[in-house]
Every structure is written in C-alpha cells, then in structure tokens.
Amino acid sequence: QVQLVESGGGLVQTGGSLSLSCAASGRTFSGYAMGWFRQPPGREREFVSSISWSGGSAYYADSVRGRFTVSRDNAKNTAYLQMNSLKPEDTAVYFCAAARGTGGAAVYVNKLSYDYWGQGTQVTVSS
DSSP, X not given: OEEEEEEOXXXXXXXXXXXXXXXXXXXXXXXXXXXXXXXXXXXXXXEEEEEOTXXXXXXXXXXXXXXXXXXXXXXXXXXXXXXXXXOGGGOEEEXXXXXXXXXXXXXXXXXXXOSEEOOOEEEEEEO
C-alpha cells in the first residue's frame, strides 16, 4: 500500500503561482511513477502531468505545458507540481497518484494506469 497526501492548494489570482506537494508513505516511493490529475467542477478527472520513477522524464498536458513543472525527491518521498501563470480554467481539485512501473513519463497519462490516489487539494484561480 502507498498512502498519498496532497497539500499546497488554495486561492490565487490570475497570473499567480502555487506549489503542490504530494507526500507518500508505505512502499518504496522510487518504484512508482507519479502523476498529477485534476477535476474541474462538473467535469471528469483529467491528466495534468507525470514523472517517471527516477525523475528522468516528465510529461505534460498541452493545456499546462510551459506553465507547470513536475518534480520529485525520492529521498523525501515527495512529488511536486509547480504551477505558474495560473488561469481561471486551472480551477479544479488536484490529485496526485502513484503507478507501479519504471516506464517513461509519457506511458502514464491514463488514470487507469495508477494504483494509488491522494484525497485531492482544491486550487481556485480568480479572474
């Protein structure tokens, strides 16, 4: 079992920044690719970004590429999502997830690939 806890959400104005963290406990964190998803109000959960088990590769949805940066620190069992130039359409509940595997980040864009999920953290971007 892997337990995931997100933190760092909040309210920010358009153009602002937020940094999300995902703390993992349980099994060896480095054996898992990590992903970030979001669920806007009234919509399905969608892929945001993923990072390979080593941190050597990262992948982004087109809607966030160039504005968001995913990273991880395996020594701290933590993944991060730095979000810059936020827009109102980024408003959503953000979830981190863990997927067993050592593939590249681009392999992990489908939410069905993930084995464990956090409870989510709300991000609200005001216009």
